[in-house]
Every structure is written in C-alpha cells, then in structure tokens.
Amino acid sequence: MTSLTRRILASCVAVVALLPATPGSAQTETTLIHGIVSSGATWDTAASRLSGALAINTHQPDLPWSAPYDDQALTLDTIGGLGGTSVAIGHSNGGVVARRWVARGHRLDTLVTVGTPHFGAPLVANLGLYGGWFYQGLNAIFRSGDAFSWLVYNRQDDPSYSCCDWQWLWYQIAESLNFGGYFTQYGVFGALGALGVTTGAPVLGQMDPRSAYLQGINSGGAIGAEAGSVPVRIGIVSTTSPLGGPLRLVASDSTADWIGGTFHGIAWTFYYLYFDMSSQLDPWDYDGWDAADRLYDAAQFLDGWDVAWCAAVSSVGMWYCDGNDDAVPYTSQQYPNALLLYTPWQGGPAHTSETSSGGIIDMIQSALVNYGHVPPRGGGPPGGGSGTTNLYGETYLYPGQSAASPNGRFVLTYQSDGNFVLYDNGGAVWAINCWPQCNDLGPAGHAVMQGDGNLVVYDGYGNPVWHTGTYGNPGAYLGIGDDGSLRVYGQGGNVLWSR
Amino acid sequence: MQMTAIAAVVFTATLAGGGPATPGSADTLVPPGWDRFSADLTITHGRVTADGSSTSHVATPTTVVHVVRTLDRGAWRTTFEVRGRGPIGDGRVSERPQDVFARIEDPGDGSPLRIFDANGVQRHVPGAAEIAAMASRLGIPEDQLPKDAAAPPAAVKGRPRIAAAVDRLVPLRSDAASRKRGLEARAGSAHGTVRGLDRYMVQRGSSVREQLVDPVLNLPVESNTVENGVLVGHTTFAYTAYGRDRVLRTATRVERRIEGSTDRSVVEMRLDNVRFERQGGAR
Numbered sequence: 023m024t025s026l027t028r029r030i031l032a033s034c035v036a037v038v039a040l041l042p043a044t045p046g047s048a049q050t051e052t053t054l055i056h057g058i059v060s061s062g063a064t065w066d067t068a069a070s071r072l073s074g075a076l077a078i079n080t081h082q083p084d085l086p087w088s089a090p091y092d093d094q095a096l097t098l099d100t101i102g103g104l105g106g107t108s109v110a111i112g113h114s115n116g117g118v119v120a121r122r123w124v125a126r127g128h129r130l131d132t133l134v135t136v137g138t139p140h141f142g143a144p145l146v147a148n149l150g151l152y153g154g155w156f157y158q159g160l161n162a163i164f165r166s167g168d169a170f171s172w173l174v175y176n177r178q179d180d181p182s183y184s185c186c187d188w189q190w191l192w193y194q195i196a197e198s199l200n201f202g203g204y205f206t207q208y209g210v211f212g213a214l215g216a217l218g219v220t221t222g223a224p225v226l227g228q229m230d231p232r233s234a235y236l237q238g239i240n241s242g243g244a245i246g247a248e249a250g251s252v253p254v255r256i257g258i259v260s261t262t263s264p265l266g267g268p269l270r271l272v273a274s275d276s277t278a279d280w281i282g283g284t285f286h287g288i289a290w291t292f293y294y295l296y297f298d299m300s301s302q303l304d305p306w307d308y309d310g311w312d313a314a315d316r317l318y319d320a321a322q323f324l325d326g327w328d329v330a331w332c333a334a335v336s337s338v339g340m341w342y343c344d345g346n347d348d349a350v351p352y353t354s355q356q357y358p359n360a361l362l363l364y365t366p367w368q369g370g371p372a373h374t375s376e377t378s379s380g381g382i383i384d385m386i387q388s389a390l391v392n393y394g395h396v397p398p399r400g401g402g403p404p405g406g407g408s409g410t411t412n413l414y415g416e417t418y419l420y421p422g423q424s425a426a427s428p429n430g431r432f433v434l435t436y437q438s439d440g441n442f443v444l445y446d447n448g449g450a451v452w453a454i455n456c457w458p459q460c461n462d463l464g465p466a467g468h469a470v471m472q473g474d475g476n477l478v479v480y481d482g483y484g485n486p487v488w489h490t491g492t493y494g495n496p497g498a499y500l501g502i503g504d505d506g507s508l509r510v511y512g513q514g515g516n517v518l519w520s521r
Numbered sequence: 522m523q524m525t526a527i528a529a530v531v532f533t534a535t536l537a538g539g540g541p542a543t544p545g546s547a548d549t550l551v552p553p554g555w556d557r558f559s560a561d562l563t564i565t566h567g568r569v570t571a572d573g574s575s576t577s578h579v580a581t582p583t584t585v586v587h588v589v590r591t592l593d594r595g596a597w598r599t600t601f602e603v604r605g606r607g608p609i610g611d612g613r614v615s616e617r618p619q620d621v622f623a624r625i626e627d628p629g630d631g632s633p634l635r636i637f638d639a640n641g642v643q644r645h646v647p648g649a650a651e652i653a654a655m656a657s658r659l660g661i662p663e664d665q666l667p668k669d670a671a672a673p674p675a676a677v678k679g680r681p682r683i684a685a686a687v688d689r690l691v692p693l694r695s696d697a698a699s700r701k702r703g704l705e706a707r708a709g710s711a712h713g714t715v716r717g718l719d720r721y722m723v724q725r726g727s728s729v730r731e732q733l734v735d736p737v738l739n740l741p742v743e744s745n746t747v748e749n750g751v752l753v754g755h756t757t758f759a760y761t762a763y764g765r766d767r768v769l770r771t772a773t774r775v776e777r778r779i780e781g782s783t784d785r786s787v788v789e790m791r792l793d794n795v796r797f798e799r800q801g802g803a804r
Contacts, residue, residue, distance in 0.1 A: 290622040305741040
C-alpha cells in the first residue's frame, strides 16, 4: 500500500453525497420560497425560466414574512399542493424557512438557498450603531453648510482675514452638500425599508447573529439530521460591489455606481479644499479653521458612507467590512456542510435583485441539473446528455464536500486532510500528488474551479498546492463523468486537462 | 471632556526652538520669486471614544497625496494626486470604493475643479439640474427630498493668488514681533502661561477659545474651543526648522467632539518633502 493510499484511507471523509435523482419523465415539484418583505411573485422571472428549461412544476407560495421562521415553515405545511415538493429553492430568509420545513419532517431531494442568512444578518444588530453614525454624518453635512454660509456673509469683504475667497469655496461646496444630503437619505431609508429591518417583525430577533435560535439550527446535531433528510444541499453565495452602499438595494447598478462614485468625487473635492484652506489659513482664524474642520467631517462621511454600510452589513459592532450582497455577509450565506456556489467576488447582484438576476438563475439551473440531477424539459439525461457533472467557474469545494458523477459512482472529494480525491464506489482511484504539503503545513483550504479555467487546490493559508495549469481559459469547466473521467473542458468542449 | 481637562492634555508637537540653524541650510529653501510648491500630504482620520480608544475600523484609510502648485500665467495651478491609501478594515474587500478618485486639478483661475478617477476619466460633481433629474428617475417625490443644505451664491469670483500663504506655512522667525502685535489686537494680552506657553482667551457668545502660543516665535501650538462649558475642539500644530529663518508647520491635529455623542473625530494632516522652487517661465 502506498503512502498516498494509506493517507487517503486514513482520512475521515465526510462526503456530502450528491446523489442522482430518480430517473423518469415526471415533473419535479419545485417550491420557490421568498424572503423578508417579499412575496411569491419575487420568483416570477426565475420560475418562468427554470420551468421552461427543466422538467419542473413550480410553486410560489406567499408566506407571512414577518413571522418567526418556524411559523412560516408551518404555513408551508398548510398550503395545499406543496406536499409533493422534492426540490425547494429559498431566497434570503426563505432558505432558513425551507430548512425549518425539513426539520418539521418534510423530506426533499434538493434544497438550494440563495443569499440566505444562515448565520444571521449583522445589520439587524447594528441598527442603533449605524443609525447614530448616519445621523452624525448628516449633521456634519448641515453644520458644514452653516459654517460656510456664515463665512460667506460675514467675511467676504473683511480685509483683516486674507485667507480665502469664501464665495468661490462656497460655490464649490454648496451643491455637493445638497447632493450628499439628498441621496444618502434616499439610499439608507430605501434600503432599510426594502430589508424590513426597522419593522420590529418577530423574525428579526431570530436573525440576530447572536441569537440562540440560529445557534440551535446550525448545531452539529441539527445539521446532521438535515443532511439525512436532504441529500443534495447547495448554497449560492453572492457578493456585490460595495460602491454606493445601500443604494444598490434600491436602484440599478449603474445608478448606484453613478451616485456612489459622485459621493467619492465630492469627498475628494472637499479633501482638496481642506488642504487649500488649511495651507492658507491664519492660525488665529478660529472661524476659518472651524469651517475647514467641518468640511473635512462632511468629506469623511461621504467618503466612508458605503464602507460604513458594508461594515454594518458585515459584522456585529461594525468592526470590519467583508464581502456581502449589500444585506448579508458571504460567510453567513454559506449553507453549513453544503456545496457552495459563488458569484464572481463582488461581481454578483445585490440582495434584492438575486431572485431576478440572470446570473443567479443560471446558477440555480446549473445546480439543479448537475447536482440535483433534475432532467431538462423534453427529456434526455441530466447534464445535457454528456453523462458528466459539470463544475463551472467559481465553484468551491470546502473540506468534506464532494461532487458526484450523474450515476453517483464517482465522487470527487476535497478532504479535511487537504487531499483532493476521486473515489469509485468508495475506493480511491485518483488523488492529487500533494503529500506532504496537503496538510502538514497547516489547515485544509479549498478546491476551486476558478473563473480563469484553472482547477486549483489551496491550503488553509491561501497557498496553491496543486493545479491543472489550465488558466487563461475563462468559461472552462470541470467534468466528472459516469465513466470515471475527470477532465477540464474548454468553453467549446475541448479537453484542456485530464486526470 | 471638561474645560479642566485642557491643562492635562499632553503636548506632543515638536516645536523647533530658536537655536542655530542646521548646518548647510539657508533661506534658499524658499527662494525669492518661487513659483513651484510641492509636498507629500498624509491625512489620517479616526474616531475615538472619550477615553481615547478607537471606536471602529470603518474610518477612511490613511491617505498620502502629492501636491504640486505652480504659478502659470498669473494663476496658481494645483494637482492633488493620490499616491497611496491604507486598507479598509482588515483589507478583505478587494474592490475599494474609495479608490475611484485619483487626482484633482485646480486651474486656479476660478473655473471648476477637474476630478479624475483611477482610470484617468474625468468626472464631475452634478449640479442642481442633474440632482433633480436623478431624483425624478428614482421616483423620489420632490416634497420628500431633504431641503437644500444651502443655496449656492449667484456669482463666482476668480481665485486669489496664493503666494502670500507661504508665510502661514513657513513663517519667518523674524516676524515674531508682528505676529504678537496681531494676536494682541485680536485677543488682548496673555492670561498667564500654561506649560510654558502664553495663554490667550477670546470669548464670543457661549463659545470660549483658548490659544496656547510659543512665547519666542509667537506661533500657536494648541487651540481649544469650549462651548457651554464643554470642550468641543482641540487642535495642535507642530513645527520644525526650515532653513535659517523659517519654521515649517509640519503637522496639524484636530480633534472635534461629534454632535450627539461623546466620541471625537480626529484628523491629522502631515506635510513631508516640502519644496519651494523657482522655475521661471511665463508669469
């Protein structure tokens, strides 16, 4: 027995089985579950596209979104026609509701969550902190306006102060302050309304990342039971651009880019004017210094506006800014012990657009076909007849996670010891030759089919330990064949790498 | 912060004394007829609690800007260019929204500032018509928009010349007496000393300004503003020798009490690599 084989056999493989669905031509009953401040109609676009491409029959129930998770799950049991559901897709809180539906005894073949706060939404806990920051920022804007108004009307013709042309400065500043005042309020109040976090809804208490409720449903025992009832579990994780902060939740990307970018332009204008004034001000000119300082405060507010929102969304206490979909941090969207599919980093849709985003709908379809083995409409084998499970760009496998061939015989696993192994009915037939770097240098990391076409295994420190060398091929994908093949295909289906 | 806390503030500015100048240094650091000024400007912003500890990681990162100001056909043209910014928080967000702007150009003739993003594309600050158009596009009812922070003035004057400001940035040691006369004209005589610094007081309404001044150079070292008995502003200036007869104001640190909070915002601005040059050419 080789050392490699010994290491493979010695490792504790917690395979998340991605089993093939039962073959047949029947429609797969699929329920799409909405999230907070929403209704079943949010899924209209996705339901239309998915049911057009796949042999599924969709349901879009309206749930009492403000109620506690378990009450919403109970509602699913009371709505007629959902009893035969074998596939559920949940957006936002709808993902947790689906999990609670399973906990109530409803078995599913496949559960896909999208932008779901599995570990809570820090924004819920940060409302007071963020509100205080925002109020003070607005105050800085208005105080700055007051300070310059005073200077314009009291200084313009006073020869004893030689600093600045206050009227010129005021011209540069005034409309910018108006712009900042207008759109910061619009963005924040609009976003808070869209997310319902100021409604006092009962479910909000459960969404606090520190809640005992979330700790309970994510405990090892609960997750194990869930895995027993839902063999295929997939989490779709979206991260969007932080530019524009909350505006991205209530406006188009281009509008958020424009307004958010303008805020930074204003901030930089103010930074410049601060420098311009402070390099000329008489040290004794208290009012001039006061106005300059207030201008800097306003600049800092506008420059930090979207970063502060990012922090409010990312961490309880607003301690850091991390990747998120403008409402839920990516770490919370990671469905525990499930296969995770990611949008391009900071290139995905915002939370409120996830159910209608073409990219997300494509990911759901890909997940249902490749991992849930839902047949396409019109018949034919799952996977488009190729007999392969395809992992497209930006698909991650974390320790213990696996992807299987359509017939379930071949399972590719990223192990907790850092090894990346292909099994044939439980026996290892291929592994990366990474020993001893797989795990001797630190914790396991992940395997990823990257967007550039390269299949890479990283250790826990982010160092690549193995790769296929197929970078430079955007659109490439990894195929796990029913015949045991493991290949990276180019966008046109040409083989770029084979095991 | 209470007024009594002022005296306990530790003065950290490094004020160069009136001793002999650095060997080799000379007034040529500010040559007669200089027409080009350049410097690296480091701006740091933070927010601290009443006890001085940092409150969060969301403050704008430390930024280094290279400033060049050149006299050209009677106008002082300025470029204000970002040379480096610190990470946001722990740096996990790779797309940093604050990086979208990279350079500002001030023609110095009263015409609008020109703002450029990191790709070199010129951007602009929207006017009232664009604001209204965007609000309309977003469906914001006009009566729900916040009222104007202020109305811009009807007329715009040209930019003043900037050369006189040199004496603010690099004041002459020899002007100490005239500075004292100007100070006493505004603030009256000194009210004793604090930590060896002359103390001047100015009251306006409910606001009291305290200025602590170096007694030899007559330059401000510390400024405190008290409103209704509460210390709301604390500014320190730091200087270093600059040539034989000047000092350079190298750093300004401004602490301001945030309205509605006991927290304070802290802005520090430091100048490095300051150069005054004479290049000649059209003036």
